[in-house]
Amino acid sequence: MKLNDTLQFASHSLNSAHSRSFLMIIAMSIGVAAVVILTALGEGARLYVINQFSSLGTNLVIAFPGRSETAGINPGMLIGQTPRDLVLDDAMAVLRSTAVRRMAPLAIGAALVSNGPLNREVVVLGSTAELLAIRHMTMAQGQFLPEGPADAASPVVVIGTKIKQELFGVENAVGAWLRIGDRRFRVIGILSSQGEAMGMNTDELVIVPVASAHMLFNSQNLIRILVEAKSREQIERARKETEEILFKQHGGERDVTVVTQDAMVATFDRILRTLTMAVGGIAAVSLAVAGVLIMNVMLIAVSQRTQEIGLLKALGAPPAQIRRLFFAEAVLLSLVGSVAGLLLGQLGSFVIGQIYPTLPVAAPWWAIIAAFGTALGSGILFSVWPARRAAQLDPVLALARR
Amino acid sequence: MIAFSNVNRDFLVGDQQVHALRDINLTLGAGEYVSIMGPSGSGKSTLLNLIGLLDRPSSGVYKLDGLDVTTLDDEEQARVRREKIGFVFQFFHLVPRLTAAMNIELPLILGGVEVEERKERVAKLLESYGLKDRAEHRPEQLSGGQRQRVAIARATIMHPSVLLADEPTGNLDSATGKEVIRLLEQLTEQGVTLIMVTHDRDNGNRALRQITMVDGRIVGDKRKSD
Structure with a gap:
């Protein structure tokens, strides 16, 4: 058949x-x-x-304090030292690497934000002007944090659209004063709505200069240093050099973790x-x-x-x-x-x-x-x-x- | 061409040995017209199944055209069946979902014959069996006589040398039955060996050689002298 x-x-x-x-x-x-x-x-x-992840930024290298792997007892522990936190000087030092295009330090804290009788608890980010470009954010109104030395505090704030709506309603917010904690800040810009990216909603952000944030929260710590490499090929070099710089900054201790976004992805x-x-x-x-x-x-x-x-x-x-x-x-x-x-x-x-x-x-x-x-x-x-x-x-x- | 020597066929029914055939010695020549008669359970159908290679003897030798077919494997037996043996059943056994033409075509399909040749041979056979206008009918749309004619056409399309008919008229009225018998008899005139198992004495007596069986033995084997 x-x-x-x-x-x-x-x-x-x-x-x-x-x-x-x-x-x-x-x-x-x-x-x-x-x-x-x-x-x-x-x-x-x-x-x-x-x-x-890619909407978070491209060619990103991220540094954060602490190390995921512990190499036994380090000498610092014997003389009563704990791993050092990341500070602004560390962030500035990273810029010495030729593979790095720009850098944005990130400090974080929670504070009560109020406009007259309206108030709410928000997460306040402290950063610099570079954050806008690194995080691919755009402005709806006004401008982002001013350029200038990272350690210069200034009473200005950039807010997300949702914060703007909740605290100002339909009123014009740009130019208005906003109380954060026990300090007053002038609103200089409103972020355009981009929705959520990795759990961080730009609509609910409140961003102040990093030095101001440090004053607000009475701490010198950074939770992240966001570093943008010059190109895709430079990412690995940027990571290595950032690690080396932070290693030297911390007196020869590897107490900082530096990862590339690619690795996380x-x-x-x-x-x-x-x-x-x-x-x-x-x-x-x-x-x-x-x-x-x-x-x-x-x-x-x-x-x-x-x-x-x-x-x-x-x-x-x-x-x-x-x-x-x-x-x-x-x-x-x-x-x-x-x-x-x-x-x-x-x-x-x-x-x-x-x-x-x-x-x-x-x-x-x-x-x-x-x-x-x-x-x-x-x-x-x-x-x-x-x-x-x-x-x-x-x-x-x-x-x-x- | 068909030669049985000392053929036995035993079945095990429950724990009892049943001798369906005992010591059968039989020789049938080419073109013979043979009827096998006997009461129910006398072994007629078992003998027919053995001849048709649907069953294997428990002991003894069966030679078909000089070839010992009992030693062949399933595959080779199937080929012998396809090429040399045609079956006509009491209940026609047409495939209900296939048309008359396709039922007739079935052995050619199984034999791997080319489509054009198949169509040609089926058309010729339909014509000669008077089934031309019934070609596209399915079995349920055919009368009993037509069904049996389709079955006979199917049995003969491979030009078998042996045609085995098990009660071919058992399910037909007597007029149609006679028609079918005449059709089968015509085939013997063309040199086909016809072996017909029947209960019907009238039909059986028409055969040129009449074998009678009782209890698995051949008790009568007479030839009509004409």
């Missing part, structure tokens, strides 16, 4: 049992669609996080990719279930078509041929089911993408191949037994039944 005829015969018999075939195709396509949609969601989440990338694969794997279980369903239905088909099998044997079909016929049916079913599932999955991803436009939902190619392969594989695997059973039917008994 020719392959072409085998396929035709198989599709003919699937056609004539259309409700059964239809149900099997549905089971298969739901499984495939589940894999496609879930991995698309996972991949979307991954891309979303990466986008968030890579970590998240890895975590989310693993998550996507795990979720896809769980969805693939439904494919195995669909496979068992195919086996079950094929077994029913074999017993329903006992007579036909007996007849085919009497007409001279060898056992291998009978096996191939049932095999072809399973393959056709899982093929159609997989294709339908892929279409369903793409449609589902598209719909989700429409509902959550910020999420770049798209199934990765490996998930599509894996879903397709698993569906086809389980369909074939689970048809082996029914096909064998059909092939081993005793023709005399098969034909005697009516």
Whole structure:
């Protein structure tokens, strides 16, 4: 029997049992669609996080106090010294590196901000004029912190749109006075709304010069030094040099962690990719279930078509041929089911993408191949037994039944 | 061309040994017209199944055209069945979802014959069996006589040398039954060996050689002298 005829015969018999075939195709396509949609969601989440990171700034190197790895007891501890905090001098020193384009120190604290009777507790950032460019922020109104030496305090403040609305309503805020803690600041600018990026909502920011922040919170600490490298190629050099400079600044102690944003992105990338694969794997279980369903239905088909099998044997079909016929049916079913599932999955991803436009939902190619392969594989695997059973039917008994 | 020597066929029913065939020695020549008669359970159908290679003897040797077919494996037996043996059943055994033409075509498909040749041979056969206008009908749309004619067409399309008919008229009224018998008899005139198992004495007596079986043994083997 020719392959072409085998396929035709198989599709003919699937056609004539259309409700059964239809149900099997549905089971298969739901499984495939589940894999496609879930991995698309996972991949979307991954891309979303990466986008968030890059919206934080490009070519970023970030320094923060403390070290993630501890190298036993350091000499400082013996003479009663704790690792030093990052201070403004450290930040200024970083600019000595030729790989660094600009730098923005970051101090942070919480304070009560009030305009007359209206007040609320906010997170106050202390930084310099460079923060605007490094963080890719834009102004809606007025201007950002003035250029000038980082250690010069001045009573000016830049606020986010939400803070502006809550404290000033529709009034003009630029030029108005705002009380932060026990000091007065003049509002010189309002940030344009950019939404949330890595948990920091620019709409709810209150930014003052870093020296003013230090005065406000009575501390000299920086929580971060944001460093922008001159180019993508310079990132690693900027990181190394920043580390070296801070090492020297801190009297030969490596008590500062310097990471590149790329490294952080890579970590998240890895975590989310693993998550996507795990979720896809769980969805693939439904494919195995669909496979068992195919086996079950094929077994029913074999017993329903006992007579036909007996007849085919009497007409001279060898056992291998009978096996191939049932095999072809399973393959056709899982093929159609997989294709339908892929279409369903793409449609589902598209719909989700429409509902959550910020999420770049798209199934990765490996998930599509894996879903397709698993569906086809389980369909074939689970048809082996029914096909064998059909092939081993005793023709005399098969034909005697009516 | 068909030679059975000392063929036995035993079944195990529960824990009881049933001797369906005992010591069968039988030789049938090419183009013979043979009827096998006997009461139910006498082994007629078992003998037919053995001849048709649907079953294997428990002991003994079966030679078809000089070839010891009992030693062949499943694959080779299937080929012999396809090329040399045609079956006609009491319940027709047409595939219900296939049209008459496709049912007839089935052995050619299994044999891997090219499409053009298949269509040609099926058309020719439909014509000669008077089924031309029934070609695209499915079995349920055909009368009993038409169904059996389709089945006979299917059994003969590979030009088998042996045609095995198990109660071919058992499910037909007597007029249609006679028609079918005449059709089968015509085939013997073309050199096909016809072996027909039947309950019907009238049909059985038409055969040129009449074998009678009781309890798995051949108890009568007479030839009509004409």
